[in-house]
Amino acid sequence: xxxxxxxxxxxxxxxxxxxxxxxxxxxxxxxxxxxxxxxxxxxxxxxxxxxxxxxxxxxxxxxxxxxxxxxxxxxxxxxxxxxxxxxxxxxxxxxxxxxxxxxxxxxxxxxxxxxxxxxxxxxxxxxxxxxxxxxxxxxxxxxxxxxxxxxxxxxxxxxxxxxxxxxxxxxxxxxxxxxxxxxxxxxxxxxxxxxxxxxxxxxxxxxxxxxxxxxxxxxxxxxxxxxxxxxxxxxxxxxxxxxxxxxxxxxxxxxxxxxxxxxxxxxxxxxxxxxxxxxxxxxxxxxxxxxxxxxxxxxxxxxxxxxxxxxxxxxxxxxxxxxxxxxxxxxxxxxxxxxxxxxxxxxxxxxxxxxxxxxxxxxxxxxxxxxxxxxxxxxxxxxxxxxxxxxxxxxxxxxxxxxxxxxxxxxxxxxxxxxxxxxxxxxxxxxxxxxxxxxxxxxxxxxxxxxxxxxxxxxxxxxxxxxxxxxxxxxxxxxxxxxxxxxxxxxxxxxxxxxxxxxxxxxxxxxxxxxxxxxxxxxxxxxxxxxxxxxxxx
Ligand code: ADP
Numbered sequence: 001x002x003x004x005x006x007x008x009x010x011x012x013x014x015x016x017x018x019x020x021x022x023x024x025x026x027x028x029x030x031x032x033x034x035x036x037x038x039x040x041x042x043x044x045x046x047x048x049x050x051x052x053x054x055x056x057x058x059x060x061x062x063x064x065x066x067x068x069x070x071x072x073x074x075x076x077x078x079x080x081x082x083x084x085x086x087x088x089x090x091x092x093x094x095x096x097x098x099x100x101x102x103x104x105x106x107x108x109x110x111x112x113x114x115x116x117x118x119x120x121x122x123x124x125x126x127x128x129x130x131x132x133x134x135x136x137x138x139x140x141x142x143x144x145x146x147x148x149x150x151x152x153x154x155x156x157x158x159x160x161x162x163x164x165x166x167x168x169x170x171x172x173x174x175x176x177x178x179x180x181x182x183x184x185x186x187x188x189x190x191x192x193x194x195x196x197x198x199x200x201x202x203x204x205x206x207x208x209x210x211x212x213x214x215x216x217x218x219x220x221x222x223x224x225x226x227x228x229x230x231x232x233x234x235x236x237x238x239x240x241x242x243x244x245x246x247x248x249x250x251x252x253x254x255x256x257x258x259x260x261x262x263x264x265x266x267x268x269x270x271x272x273x274x275x276x277x278x279x280x281x282x283x284x285x286x287x288x289x290x291x292x293x294x295x296x297x298x299x300x301x302x303x304x305x306x307x308x309x310x311x312x313x314x315x316x317x318x319x320x321x322x323x324x325x326x327x328x329x330x331x332x333x334x335x336x337x338x339x340x341x342x343x344x345x346x347x348x349x350x351x352x353x354x355x356x357x358x359x360x361x362x363x364x365x366x367x368x369x370x371x372x373x374x375x376x377x378x379x380x381x382x383x384x385x386x387x388x389x390x391x392x393x394x395x396x397x398x399x400x401x402x403x404x405x406x407x408x409x410x411x412x413x414x415x416x417x418x419x420x421x422x423x424x425x426x427x428x429x430x431x432x433x434x435x436x437x438x439x440x441x442x443x444x445x446x447x448x449x450x451x452x453x454x455x456x457x458x459x460x461x462x463x464x465x466x467x468x469x470x471x472x473x474x475x476x477x478x479x480x481x482x483x484x485x486x487x488x489x490x491x492x493x494x495x496x497x498x499x500x501x502x503x504x505x506x507x508x509x510x511x512x513x514x515x516x517x518x519x520x521x522x523x524x525x526x527x528x529x530x531x532x533x534x535x536x537x538x
Contacts, residue, residue, distance in 0.1 A: 010199045012180055013049070013086030013171040015206070015240050020046035023243035029265055030074035031250040031257070033119060040075045042240055045082075051165025052083030058165075061113065063088030063174070066182060068112040069228070070094045070121045073248035076141050076158060077227045080116055081236045083162075085180045085199070086171050092182040093228040096121050097518035104131045106184050106192055109399070114139055116158065119148065120251070126151050174199060182398060183230055185327045186517050194398030195327050197231065204363065205330040205392035206237035212335050212361035213298060213321065215269070220245040220293075222262060224253070224272035225301075229519050230331040233271055233300070233323075244269075255283025259291075266293050273301035274308060275520040278459065281311050291316040298323055298335075300357075302521055303427060305449040309351055324357035324427060326413060328404070330392040333366070333413075334358035334425050355449075356424040357417075364390040366425055367410070368417055380420030383428050386413045416441075433524055435464030435474050442474055442503050444524075450498040454491060456480050461514050462505065463528045467535045475531060476505035477514060485510045506535055 019026070024043035032038050061067065067084050069091060071077040084091040092110050094103065096118075103124070107115070111134045117125055118141045125138065129152055138155045140147060147157050180199040184192035215221075221244045225232045239246045247265045249258060258280050261267065277299065284291065297312060300323035312318040319338060325331030336358030342350045360366050368376045368384040376382040387410040394411065396403045405411045416428045428434065428443045435442040444462040451460035459479040464472035480486055488508045495504055509531070515523040 009173055009176060009178075010203050011086055011171050011174050011178075012199050012202055012237060013053075013082050015203070015237055016042065016046045016049055016082040016086075017171070019240035019243060023240070026243050027245045028075045028078065028248070029246070029261075030248045031252045031261065032074065033072075033251055035252065038075060042243075045075060045079055045240075047167050048162060049079045049082035049086060050167060050169035050171075051162040052079055053087035053171070054166035054169040055162050055164070056084065056087055056089065061087070061089055063172070064179070065089045065113050066092050066110045067114045068092040068094050068107065068110065068116065070096055070115055070117045070125070071141060071228065072118055072250045073223055073227050073232070074141075074250050075248070076116075078236055078246070078248075081181070081227070081231075088172055088174055088178065090179045090182050090196070093231070095184075095186075095226070095228045095518045096124060099518075100124075100128060102192055104128050106194075107135065108133050109191075110182055110184075110194060113137070116141060119146065122148065122150050122152065129153075176200075181231055183228075183327055186519055186521070193400075195394050196398045197330060197392075201330060201392040202231065202234070202237055205332060206234045206241060208361050208363045208392075209234045209332045210238035210242055212332070212337075213323075214337065215242050215244065217243045219269045219295075220247060220265060220267050222247045222249070222258070222265075222267040222270040222272075224249060224258065224270060224276050226519075230325075230327045233298075233325070233331055235271060253279070255279040255281075256287075259283055259287075259289055262291060262293060263289075268293050268295040270294060270297045272297075272299065273520040274299060274304060275302070275516060277308060277312075281308065282458075284316070285311075291318055294318045296321055300324055300331075301519065303357075303445045303449060304355060305452045306351060306355060307449075307453045309354055313347075313351075320354060322354055322356065322358055324425065328394045328411060328413075329364070329388060329390075332361055332392075333364050333388060334360050336424070353424065356420075356426045358425065359423045360425070363392065364388060366419060368419055373406075378419040378421060378423070380418055380424075380426075383416055383418040385431065386415040386417040386425070386427075387411065388413055433463070435462070435472050437464070437467070437470045437472050437474070437502070440502070444474065447474060447476065447495070447499060447503060447505065450495055451476060451478065451491065453498065454494045456482070456486055457491070459514055461522045461524065461527065463524045463531070465528060465532050465534055467506070473506040473535055474503065475507040475509065475534060477509050477511050477527060479511055479514055483512060 019042035030038045114137045116139045138152045141158045143159045144157045181197045298321045304322045322336040325333040376384045389409045433444045447462040448460045458481045461477040467473040517523045
């Protein structure tokens with residue numbers, strides 16, 4: 001028997017309409033490319049999103065067309081999230097740090113018809129344009145007066161494009177499970193894979209995410225997570241749902257620029273990956289600044305280290321919420337919220353819990369399995385392949401013939417984890433990064449986090465390389481605060497007090513910087529390749 005409630009055909013545009021209705025004057029603050037601060041509000045963003053949707057329709061674009069953005073976190077990107085998806089097309093967010101070959105592959109694979117492009121990224125497209133098979137038009141994110149000379153054909157400024165759009169545009173009804181947005185995984189090996197989110201999955205995800213993250217209406221959110229990657233963790237949807245003031249950094253991701261925004265705009269909630277916070281914390285340390293207004297910082301994308309957690313807590317009095325997820329999960333899977341029990345714990349006990357990736361948000365089911373697919377116990381000891389299931393987790397990759405899940409609907413995350421009795425999940429490592437040595441496993445993440453506890457070490461990366469006797473052994477790459485090398489024994493002594501002796505790296509190599517991928521994650525693949533003979537040739 002079916003329920004008698006209304007048959008709901010969701011459209012994300014309803015979110016920006018809601019914000020217009022209930023939070024019309026709440027500010028959206030963007031740092032523009034020039035460095036200037038731009039201010040708008042939900043009323044204006046909604047009206048301009050309507051104008052964009054109507055301009056697209058007038059221009060002949062239809063439901064299901066894939067229209068791409070090569071854009072920064074600014075108010076215009078927010079308008080596109082609603083304007084493009086709301087008229088029934090698919091918002092495909094492109095990452096400007098992609099390798100050119102990958103960008104060409106992704107744009108052709110998605111069959112993008114328009115690319116909405118930020119001024120500084122025009123040269124990227126000029127270099128690729130002859131290889132782009134489906135792109136008909138480039139809309140440049142600027143005023144008419146700012147339009148530059150370009151070798152791109154069929155270009156128009158965004159402001160001119162939306163100028164005659166209908167302010168009273170009515171959003172169409174969409175079919176059930178209509179596609180809303182497209183994002184490709186980084187594809188560190190092989191071709192990137194597309195994840196096609198639906199209106200329904202994005203709305204489910206956003207409602208659960210803001211409940212799980214206990215976002216308040218009055219929170220002022222610094223959206224550091226890029227809108228070109230996994231829909232900025234859902235903030236562009238749950239921010240307007242709740243009525244949050246959004247602060248967007250544009251190109252300004254350096255410590256000084258982020259600090260200024262936080263301080264001047266009264267940011268109390270920040271979302272980002274550890275690499276960005278490293279820069280902000282370093283800036284504060286060097287300039288004796290404290291993040292006075294910030295109440296919560298939500299950190300995910302890579303593992304949070306004890307050193308970072310302590311600095312946020314002890315120096316800035318900021319509550320750190322560790323979170324975990326992935327592109328295929330829209331992205332949120334787990335969050336680690338403060339609990340009543342934590343209030344009476346000493347700091348070490350509390351930190352030990354906060355470093356875990358957290359408990360599943362409602363809607364996400366987790367389990368771990370062994371190499372043969374057998375379920376493992378959630379006892380905090382066993383670890384294995386982390387499997388997930390839920391309404392905002394992908395069923396199959398874009399244009400793939402086969403499902404990406406098993407017959408019971410479980411998706412293999414590629415992470416190795418444990419789950420304890422209270423439901424806290426801990427990532428041991430990516431399956432491909434775990435170091436298999438003499439039949440045992442070493443977590444590269446744990447070793448890296450131990451190393452960054454050293455006062456002279458800014459960043460560390462550990463990879464396993466072939467070893468004639470032990471199969472694989474860890475080697476560690478280190479970037480120091482000063483840029484100078486340290487005594488290797490000094491680092492090994494420091495690590496000895498934190499990890500088992502057989503975990504100690506066989507080699508420590510000092511680098512000026514570590515390779516990061518397009519989304520801020522360490523690129524271990526290249527280092528592993530480059531140093532694969534290091535211990536064999538020894
Ligand atoms: P990509 O496109 O590179 O796959 P994702 O953002 O989808 O980027 O990456 C997801 C992966 O990032 C997860 O499977 C996990 O390995 C890692 N990750 C995300 N959050 C955390 C975290 N809090 N701790 C450790 N690893 C994390």
